[in-house]
């Protein structure tokens with residue numbers, strides 16, 4: 001234990017915020033996984049409105065970069081990292097749609113339930129499968145916020161998944177290499193101080 005107190009330690013390290021109609025149960029499941037996997041203090045916040053300027057009316061999708069920028073400016077000081085949960089479709093300049101998005105070392109990660117709630121053949125997966133997918137994406141994007149890059153190990157949460165099928169096959173844990181990098185980053189940031 002260190003003798004000095006970091007004033008940020010009083011606040012939760014991570015806030016999970018559902019936007020508009022996004023499931024608060026999914027938000028709670030994500031919060032439980034982040035706190036369980038990374039041993040961080042996590043809080044689930046009340047739902048917020050989706051920043052309207054992120055809507056691309058022609059595409060009928062939301063611009064992930066605009067969402068990240070707006071949410072970052074709204075939650076600048078109140079926690080270390082934010083996981084923003086949506087039930088609308090998100091896009092980036094590179095991908096027609098994304099399950100999640102985060103900048104390396106950024107503050108805000110986006111997770112969208114929109115594409116997780118159906119199979120390729122149009123049928124609906126069971127709720128626990130949708131929640132598992134959402135938790136995997138949240139942990140992956142949080143990994144990017146903690147400066148992790150993609151991992152070649154398909155048993156690791158940092159493996160890149162472009163489809164729900166790949167996502168379902170991806171392991172539900174960080175590999176040893178990524179886990180070590182995460183702990184190191186969290187220690188550097190003063191979020192944890194246990195030498196594990």
Ligand SMILES: [Zn+2]
Nearest residue numbers: 140144150160
């Ligand atoms: Zn990624």
Ligand SMILES: [Zn+2]
Nearest residue numbers: 151156175178
């Ligand atoms: Zn890994």
